[in-house]
Amino acid sequence: MKSFFKSVLATIVGIILSFFVIVIITFGIMGAWMSSLSDKTVEISDNTVLHISLNYPIEERTNKNNFQSYSFSDMFSENIGLNDILSRIESAKEDDKIKGIYLDMSMMGASFATLQEIRNALIDFKSSGKFILSYSEYYSQGTYYLASTADKVYLNPEGIIDFSGLSSQSVFFKHTLEKLGIEAQIIKVGTYKSAVEPFVLDKMSAANREQVSSFLGSIYSNYLDEIAASRNVPADSLFQIANELKVETAEDAVNYGLVDATKYKDEVLAELRSYLDLDDDDKVKSVSIEKYVVNNPNQSSSSRDRIAVIYAVGNIVSGEGSDQQIGSEKISRAIRTVRKDDKVKAVVLRVNSPGGSALASDVIWREVKLTKEVKPIIVSMGDLAASGGYYISAAADSIFAQPNTITGSIGVFGIIPNMQGFFNDKLGITFDVVKTGEFADLGSINRPLTAQEEAIIQRSVNKIYDTFTKKVADGRDKSQSYIDSIGQGRVWTGSQALEMGLVDKLGGIEDAITAAASKANIEEYKIVTYPAISDPFEALLGNSKDRISQWFLKKELGVAYPVYQQSKEMLEQTGIQARLPYTITIK
Known part of the structure; x- marks a missing residue:
């Protein structure tokens, strides 16, 4: 009888596992099929409007592996990355069939530097003389930042615009650790290196509050200045409007100049018809930016010359990493590959990282330095290029950042948990x-x-910090003492980093590519990207367990998921770290 029940149980488990495998394979096949369909070029008619919503998280480049989306329905969406968003807006500018852009945005997942890239592309689009019209029932502060570029900004009469200012909130685990009987033993260099504070404090230190106030103020100042220029409303007035929360209704938004008028959707469509010289009964022809696929002139060039764009996105770890991590082996291999490729005349390293392993950062730094000796290598910083993210950037010929990029954080730390109290008192384990x-x-x-062990580790941390500051000093042609004075773990925005000499120019990835071509003395070239994005079918089968658990956690935890993710990342850290403690979000 016992054997019978074991056999029945094994059969049931086998059936359940088989079911999940079949489901996963089916989703993989369907995803690959949908992806192949989405790659087909859509025929564009004359007098068409480019429709832009972007109501999903914006990644650095289009990722066809949609299994990591927030919901199963998103698996079959056609989300595109920043690279395609920028190239398609640029193509629409030159496309005679595209007459204008209709912005239809409420919420989108992007930080300020990413928004800045898209905003600049929209402003450049307007230089063609084509129109941009924006309408929404709700504008978040991020989407309004983009909408403010439009010729006309409309809001639903019962709609809402969030214009309240920026905030940065940190999560602290000190009391949780105390309740568990766990002590976080901290070894660090850098007065402002606040990545360790969540584990030993219950609020920001004075130094941390100082730097957060500084970089948040810099980001907000740039935000207001850009909107002021687009809406012809003084930045001081915008500050007052937000500070006193004067915009509570759609009418308030009109009265204070944030939007041009309140309209319903049918009225907006009627205005679009007038822009397109259509009759009242004519249908407005539109194409979404996700479906608008045209040839990129840089890709269709007949030139043998190439510029390689290497994407370094995520936490820096040793080994291969993943599509969401900067694996030192994977990125180093990509840099070596393009360095040895005679057809690649210049390299752009796109960095979007809060940092991570100091050792892994140094491995990548070495490849950047070797590449600089044989061909131009330019760094383009995204939302984050801090700590280890700055480490891997420092040896490049030049560094581009957006005014609101978060960078610097030149500091080092290590955390060794003492779990004796947890094991002894909570679990009874000795x-x-x-x-x-x-x-x-x-x-x-x-x-x-x-005390002796702590001294040994402190010496190691000190040595890594000395190495870090020396390599930054060499790369930036500064004295090490100067780098130490602006280092100490201090976080800067791109605008502040330009003043400090940590970056060379303010601009986006297209500016970096142009600079790389100029330094390589080439005019015609193709863009090639590295490392290759994982094949969606292989990635799905390779990590199905992790992806399924991640999906369920996001669904169950909701807004609490970032707290879980931050805790998990900190617990998974090994070795000495050079990383940023902040995750900047825009509501």
Whole structure:
């Protein structure tokens, strides 16, 4: 009987597992099929409007592996990355069939530097003389930043615009650790290196509050200045409007000049018809930016010369990493490949990273330095290029950043948890050890560090910081003492970093590509991108368990998911770290 039940149970488990495998394979096949369909060029008619919504998280480049989306319905959406958004807006500018852009945005997942790239592309589009019209029932602060570029900005009569200013909120785990009987043993260099604060404090330190106020103020100042220029409303007035929360209704938004008028959707469509010289009964022809696929002139060039764009996105880790991480082996291999390719005349390293492993950062830094010796390499910073993200950028010929890029954070830290209280008092677990040397169990988490052990680790952290600041000083042609004075873990915006000499110019990835071509003395070239994005079918089968668990966690935790993710990332850190503690979000 026992054997019978074991067989029945094994059969049931086998059926369940088989079902999930079949579902995963089916989704993979359907995703690949949908992807192949989405790659087909849509025929564009004359007098067409480009429709832009972008109501999804914006990644650096289009990722065809949609299994990591927030919902199963999103798996079959045609989300595109920043690279395609920019190239398609540029193409629409030159496309005689595209007469204008209709912005239809409420919420989108993007930080300020990404928004700045898209905003600049929209402003450039307007230089062609074509129109941009924006309408929404709700404008978040991020979407309004883009909408403000439009010739006309409309809001539903019962709609809402969020114009309240920026805030940065940090999560602290000190009391949680105390309740669990866990002590975070901190070894760091840098007065402002605040990545460790969530584990030892219950609020921001004075130094951390100072730097957050500084970089947040810089971002907000740029935000207001750009909107002021587009809406012809003084930046001081905009500050007052937000500070006193004067815009509570759609009528308020009109009265204070944030929008041009309140309209319903049918009235907006009627205005679009007037822009297109259509009769009242004519249908407005439109194409979404996701479906608008045209040939990129840089891709269709007959030139053998190439510019390689290498995407370094995510936390920096040793090894291969993943599509959401900067694996030192994967990125180093990509840099070596383009360095040895005679057809590649210049390299653009696109960095969007809060940092990570100091060792992995140094491995990538070495490849950047070697590449600089044989061909131009330009860094383009995205939303984040801080700590380890700055480390891998420092050796480049020049560095581009957006005014609101978060960078700097030149500092180093290590965290070794002492879980003795947790094991002994909470679980009743004790440990004993036999060792051949005094330091054979250095780094053990079941006891506190001795004073001698702490000194050893502090020396290691000090050495890495010295190496970090020296390599930045060499790359930026500054003295090491100067880099130390603006380092200390201090976070800067791109605008502030330009003043400090940490970056060379303000601009986006297209500016970096243009600069790379100029330095390589080439006019005609093709763009090639590295590393290759994982094949969606292979990636799905390779990590199905992780992707399914990630999907369920996002669905269940909702707005609390970032807190879980931050905690998980910190617990997974190994070795000495050079990373940023902040995740900047726009509501």
